[in-house]
Every structure is written in C-alpha cells, then in structure tokens.
Amino acid sequence: MTAVPGESELERLVARSRLIGADPTLVLYGGGNTSTKLTEVDHLGRERRVIRIKGSGSDLGTVTVSDFPGLWLDELLPLRERAAMSDEEMVAYLTRCLVEPDSARPSIETLLHAFLPATHVDHVHADAICSLANAPDPGAAVREALGEEVAVVRYLRPGFELSRRVAELADARAVVLAHHGLVTWGDTHEQSLGLTLELVGQARGYLGLVEEAGVEEPEPDGALVERFLVRLRGCLSGERRVVLATERAQQSLADRPDAEQVAAMRSTPDHMLRIGARSCVLGLDADARAAVESHGEPPRAFLVPGFGGVAAGPDAGAARARLEIAGHTGASVAATLDRFGGASWLSAQEVYEFENWPLELYKLTLAPRPPELAGHVALVTGAASGIGRDVAADLAGRGAHLVLADIDERGLEAVCAGLPLAVSVPGDLTDEEVVDRCVHTAVARFGGLDAVVLNAGIAATGALETLDEDDWERSLDVNLSGQFRLTRRALGVLREQGIGGSLVYVASKNAFAPGAGFGPYSVAKAGLVQLMRIAALEGGRHGIRANAVNPDAIFDGSKLWSEELRRERAAAHGIGVDELEAFYAGRSLLGRPVTGSDVAEAVAFLVSDRSRATTGAVIPVDGGVPAAFPR
Ligand code: ZN
Numbered sequence: 001m002t003a004v005p006g007e008s009e010l011e012r013l014v015a016r017s018r019l020i021g022a023d024p025t026l027v028l029y030g031g032g033n034t035s036t037k038l039t040e041v042d043h044l045g046r047e048r049r050v051i052r053i054k055g056s057g058s059d060l061g062t063v064t065v066s067d068f069p070g071l072w073l074d075e076l077l078p079l080r081e082r083a084a085m086s087d088e089e090m091v092a093y094l095t096r097c098l099v100e101p102d103s104a105r106p107s108i109e110t111l112l113h114a115f116l117p118a119t120h121v122d123h124v125h126a127d128a129i130c131s132l133a134n135a136p137d138p139g140a141a142v143r144e145a146l147g148e149e150v151a152v153v154r155y156l157r158p159g160f161e162l163s164r165r166v167a168e169l170a171d172a173r174a175v176v177l178a179h180h181g182l183v184t185w186g187d188t189h190e191q192s193l194g195l196t197l198e199l200v201g202q203a204r205g206y207l208g209l210v211e212e213a214g215v216e217e218p219e220p221d222g223a224l225v226e227r228f229l230v231r232l233r234g235c236l237s238g239e240r241r242v243v244l245a246t247e248r249a250q251q252s253l254a255d256r257p258d259a260e261q262v263a264a265m266r267s268t269p270d271h272m273l274r275i276g277a278r279s280c281v282l283g284l285d286a287d288a289r290a291a292v293e294s295h296g297e298p299p300r301a302f303l304v305p306g307f308g309g310v311a312a313g314p315d316a317g318a319a320r321a322r323l324e325i326a327g328h329t330g331a332s333v334a335a336t337l338d339r340f341g342g343a344s345w346l347s348a349q350e351v352y353e354f355e356n357w358p359l360e361l362y363k364l365t366l367a368p369r370p371p372e373l374a375g376h377v378a379l380v381t382g383a384a385s386g387i388g389r390d391v392a393a394d395l396a397g398r399g400a401h402l403v404l405a406d407i408d409e410r411g412l413e414a415v416c417a418g419l420p421l422a423v424s425v426p427g428d429l430t431d432e433e434v435v436d437r438c439v440h441t442a443v444a445r446f447g448g449l450d451a452v453v454l455n456a457g458i459a460a461t462g463a464l465e466t467l468d469e470d471d472w473e474r475s476l477d478v479n480l481s482g483q484f485r486l487t488r489r490a491l492g493v494l495r496e497q498g499i500g501g502s503l504v505y506v507a508s509k510n511a512f513a514p515g516a517g518f519g520p521y522s523v524a525k526a527g528l529v530q531l532m533r534i535a536a537l538e539g540g541r542h543g544i545r546a547n548a549v550n551p552d553a554i555f556d557g558s559k560l561w562s563e564e565l566r567r568e569r570a571a572a573h574g575i576g577v578d579e580l581e582a583f584y585a586g587r588s589l590l591g592r593p594v595t596g597s598d599v600a601e602a603v604a605f606l607v608s609d610r611s612r613a614t615t616g617a618v619i620p621v622d623g624g625v626p627a628a629f630p631r
Contacts, residue, residue, distance in 0.1 A: 001197070004189040009038045010065055016189045021060025025127050026200065028328055029321050030059050031270045032181070036189070037073060040099065049073040051114050055104030069106045070099030070158070076114045077191060079168065085160035087358070115167035117458060117616055118185030123420040127182040127332040128203035130267035135332065135340045138178040145206035146199055148175035155180065155346060155456045157269075157354060176201060180268050187255025198200055204244060207335045220307050226443045227496055230283045232310065233287040233448035234498040235297055241375035241499070242312040243401055245319035253330045254281070258337060258621065259303050265345040267332035269354045275301045275322045275329070278349050288415035301326035314375050316401055316421055316446060334556040336427030352607050365382050370606055371399030377446040379403045379438055381429055381452040382456030385410030386558035387551060390596030391453055391603050398604060403442045405429060406456070407561045408559075429456050429482040439489045449495050451607040452490045454483045454528075459560045460520035461568050470476065479524030480531065487535050491544065500543025504606045505532040506599070509620065513628035517572050529618060536616035545615035548608045550630070551599045552622030553584030558596070589624025 004019070006012035013036040021028050035053040042048050051072045058067040067275065079085065085093070087108075094106055094533040107113075113121045135141035139152045151172035156162040158180075167184060169175050171436030174195055182199060186192035213431065229244055236242045253262060254395040263279035266272050279300035282291050284307055292299060300322050302310040311326055312321030336343045338519045345355065378395050382388035384406035392404055392415060402422040409426035416424040425441050442449040460475035462468065487503065494501035512530045514522035526546070535546035555561050570577045585593040602619045605611050618630040 001190050001196045004193065007134040009036055010068065012189050013052055013120075013407060014065055015118075016059045016193050017054065017063050019193060020122060020124060020155050020196070021063065024324065024328060026124045026196070028125070028271075028325050029274065030057055032060055032122075033109055033266070034060065034123070035110075035121045037114075037119050037232075040088070042072070049214045050099055051076070051110070053106050053110050053113050056107050058104065067104060067503075068208060069103035071097040071106060071110065072099065075116060076111065079111065079160075080115055080164070083348055083425055087312070090160050092142075111160060111163035111252050112166050112183065115163050116170055116183075116185055116556045118192070119187055120189055121185045122182065122196050123181060123270040124194045124196055125185050125270055126196070126200045126203070127267060127328050127574065128200050128207055128209060128335070129176060129182040130180075130332045131207055131335040132203055133176050133178050133180060134267060134336045135279070136342050136347060137272070138344065140174045140177070141340065143205050146171075146244070150199065151175045151280065152178055154178050155350065155355065157350075160291050167307050168252075176627065179344070181270075184277045185571060192311070207339050209335060217248065222440070224284055225307060226290070226440060226493070229310070229443050230493055230497040231450045231566060232282070232288045232302070233312070234496075235292050236312050236498050236549075238298075239449075240314065240370070241377075241450060242314065242447070243316050243319050243375055243377065244310055244312055245316065245323045246308060246310050246447075247323050247445070248308040248332065250303065250323075250327050251305075251307060253327070253334060254305045254308060255305035255530055256334065258304065261337060261343075262330050262333050263303055265333055265343065267329040269346065270352075271325050271329045272351065272355055275581055276324050277355060279303055279326060279330070281305070303330070310447075312447070314370055315399070319447075322586075340374040340459070345445045373398040373400035373604075376400045376444050376450045376607070377403070377448055378451040378453060379405065379442055379449060379490070380453040380455060381405045381438070382506075383424075384408040384415055384559075385597050386552060386556075386560060387596045388453070389415050390459050390600045391455060391506075392419060392422065394459050394597065394600035394604055395607065396420065396607075398449075400607075401446045403445070405434070405438045429486065430477045432485055435485045435555070436464055437481070438486070439493055443493065449490060449493050449501065450499075451502040451504065452486065453504045453506065453603055453607070454486055456482065456520075457506070457525075457560070459562070459565050460524075460563065462520065463517050464519050467519065475520035475524050476527070476613060479521065480527045484531060487531060491535065491539060494539070494544050495542045498542075500545070501539075501608050502542070502611075503528075503532070503535055503539070503546040505529070505548040506545070506603070507532070507548045507550050507618070509550050509625055509628040511548075511550060511612070511628075513625060514628065515569075515572065516567065518593075532618075539613060545611070546604075547611070547616065548618045549599055549606070550618055550620045550622060550628060552588075552594060552598065552620075552625060552628070553581070554583050554596055555584075556595050585623065587625070589626065591625055594621060 004016045017034045033054040052068040132141045151169040155178045184195040222344045279301040281303045311323035378400045383392045383404035396419040405425045412424045416422045425438045507528045508525040510522040511525040532548045599621045
C-alpha cells in the first residue's frame, strides 16, 4: 500500500485514522479507534514512552492532532499485573496518566491498545468482519474466512477484562472481537492499516459480497408515503419534535422476507448507542402509533417494505447519520443470514447492560443543548427578500428546518445557500402545483411540517375609479387566494400529523388602517386577516394555531417598495420620495423605523411553543399606529 503521509508520527497517526474514517464500511460516526506508541519529553525533561489514542466520541474521518490524548505508557503497563478493575476505577486511573491533564477523554479501549506490544494498533467495526463475528459460530466462521492465525475473543463489553484477553493474543496476526469488530496492529502505520484492509477484503470475498447495482423499484404512491411519514413523525414527536430522513436504497433490506430478523439485531454494539437495539418494521399502511407504542423505547430506525429505510433524529443531520448506520448494520446482518443461514448476537441482558453503560452514555452527553426550534420544520413563502428573508434567517438561527419558497429563483438560491437546514422551492404560489410542491417537500425532506409563514405578497396600488380589472385580480390572487390554497394544503398535513402546528400570516397595518389609492393591496390584506381568523376557528380543535403580524413601512431589503410605489406613496402624502422613510417612522407612536428583524422576532414567537395559548391574534409590528390598533 502507499505510504501514510505526515511529518511526525502523530501526524501520520492522524492521516491513517482519516483514511480509515473515510470508509463507511469500516467505521461510522465516532466508531472505532486508532493508536500509536512513541517517545515524548515530559515536564521534567525526561524522554518517556507515550501512547497517543483517539479521544472518546471524536470521529476518525475528521480527527486532528488535538483529538489524540497522550498517556504515559510506563504508568499504564503495570496494570497488566492486576486481576480485575472496574470501569470507574479504570477511567479514574487513565485520567491520572494523561500527558496533558486537560486533554480529551481517551477511548474506553485505551488499555486494549496499550497492552498490545505493537507500535500501531487499529480497531474498526467493519461490516464484513461483523458479518463473520455474528455468525452462529463466530470462531469457526473467522477461522474459515480469515485463517487460523486470526484469533477470536468471545463477547465482552470493552474494558479491563477485554484488554487483558486481547493482550494474551498478541502472537496472533489479528483479533476478531465476537459481536463487535476487528483489532489489527503492526510495526508501521502501513502494516496495521494494510492488515485491516486485507482482512476486510478477505471477509467480503468469503461472504460473496458484490457491489449491488441499484435496482429500480417502482415509485410508491406519493400521497400514501406522505401520509405515512407525517403520521410517523407525529407519533414520534413527544416533548421534542423529531425530523425524519428516508432512503429508498434500503428497500431491498425492507423487502426481505426475514426483515424482522434483520431488524432485531445490530452488527456491533456501538451502533445501538445511535439507533437503539432494534429497528421497527412498519408497512406504509400500518398503524404507526400501535407499532411505535409496542416497540418499548421509541424506535429510531425503521424498515418500510415497499418503500425503504426511515430514521428519526433531533435534526436532519442526526436522522441522516442514524439512517446510514441502520443501512450498514442491516446489510451486515443480512450478509450473516445469507451466508450462514442464521446469526448469533448479544443476550437480552448484554444488550440491556450495554445500552445502560455509563461510560458509553458519556459520549452522548458531549452534545450541546438543542436550540429552541430544533426538530421543527417551517415553510416560509416570499423568502428571497425583505421580511421573508429576515424571517428565514431568524428561524434558522433558532434551529428550525426550512422550506423556502419564492418566485425569484436566483434570490431564493442565495438565501438558501447561507442557511444550514434549508431547501428551496422556486415558483409562483398562485399555481396550485407549486403550493403542493412546497408542502410535499417539507414532508419528503424532513418528515412533516410544524409552521407555515405565509409571507409572499405584492404591492398593488391605484384609485378605485380608474383601477384596472387585472391589477385588482392579480392582487387578490397573490395576496389572498394563493394564501387560501396554501392554508388548505397545510391544514390537511398538520391535522394528519396530529401534533398541532402554527400558521403565521404576514398581513399589513393596511388591513386595519388602509390608505387611499392602496385599495387592491389593502382589501386583500384585510381578507388575509379574516382568513387567519377562520383558520384559527377551524384548526383549534386539532391544536393548530393561526395568528397574524401586521408590519408597516419596512423598507430595508424589501422588493415591495419599488421605485414606483415610493413615488406614489410620497405623492399621496405630499412629501418628497427621499422623505418617505423618515415620514413613516415619524408618524408612529414610537417614532422609530421598523425592520424585517423586528417582524421576524414576532413571527418566531408565534411559531414557537412560547405562544402555545395564543390563536386568532394580530401582533402589530409598525412602531405604533393608533389607527391600526387591532380590534
Ligand atoms: Zn469497538
């Protein structure tokens, strides 16, 4: 194999780790670990042997030098003489051996690496190795597939005892940990990594694994899939909302006659931490609530016959990661069943002990506290500029997943590119097909919908006496009828989902205090407030809230305020165009300009559960205009 690059031994360890981490068939998301033994100078200037090992919870694919805490080997090795050591005792001991006292917590498998005499040690949960390690007789399967020189250790939870057992096998070529993974070593980086790749290749060959060309499955009925996903999301979202990720490529797993057997185990215990001890097999037309309730712990991964794989997570990234883990674990288990006609796995007691193991649960505590709207899915229309853009940025900052819609495709792309969890749906919202696509995208990408901010709108002016019929129709169509169609479509999904929801209508101060010559706009916005009230009346018993915000005179970044509109309004008020912004600010009670982020703040309140007891309300965001006080 080609040389592992790097200036120092530590850099080469990082490079080797990243090579392993880049291959999802070897390790996934924080799984596996690597180490190198080297000489360093201590705080007294003495040269001492040190082991550098991956810190607990860091990901091999993205590790850097600082993810490898060092431990003094001469302080670790005397532990080999001990007969036993509890996990707590071991962790406390390891902490005292750190080269840098404030470094990351070293891997739970540190002693396993330290006790092996080889300079470099790698540990992976490769799918193909796990397929052997979960055979009905793991020892026989490994001997037959990898040869007599590869030793097998019976399942033990990582810790002191397992480290001692593996150390006793240092004369072997490598060690397979039953129901867990592979340990290889070597005098050089290349030897250890090369042996991992060689054994994994041998295992794949033995299992008869070939790269599967994706089979084209017929597309299931879109409406059926949509109903399935929103119902599932609804019954998985308790105190916290979850987001769903889907993968059609897992349909071959889901369609297996033994799908229940595949779902009942994992390829390696590490995966249980992320996706639970077993997946839920659930038909597209099955009763999701009954299946979820009978599962015990809320399931995180699903096999859906006729569709594929689904995973739930606190955000889209976590759901996607869980889905990927479920795909690898499922493929590995399926390979075991196909090759050996059966499988062996941890006992129920061992599963329970692993899932409730404080040392592994520690990994999960490293995650930061989720933001206010984590797991929420919001659709924002008119998001390419002005208020819509500010609302989108604000909701994104609170952790919401976003579907953004606007007729301005390029503007929308620019907004979307700057937000982490946003997808765009360009199009004219007076087109029912575009409305449908917006709502469907929320379900297809994130599993459901929690809030809609109905913000798209156009300014339309003209005195009634001379008003063109088309201008009137266009204003009503964009500012009112399009909003009705979106309301209708969203209400259906929110009711089906069964966990309430929030509709926020961006109306206008003009709804209550119209301006002469501003008829088409003012009439439509007044209708929008009435539409909101009806939605509140009809949605209430399903926990669906509807409220409006009435902004006024927001110029910043707004497309609404075209040059023509500015000229017209300035003329209507008998002032110059450049006096317009100051005029609007000055006529309000607070005498201050109003910005898009002021509106976004009110919208966020109405979207969030902080306004859980409020529906049918109008919040003015206009600096205070007495004529427009809600009534
Ligand atoms: Zn492991």
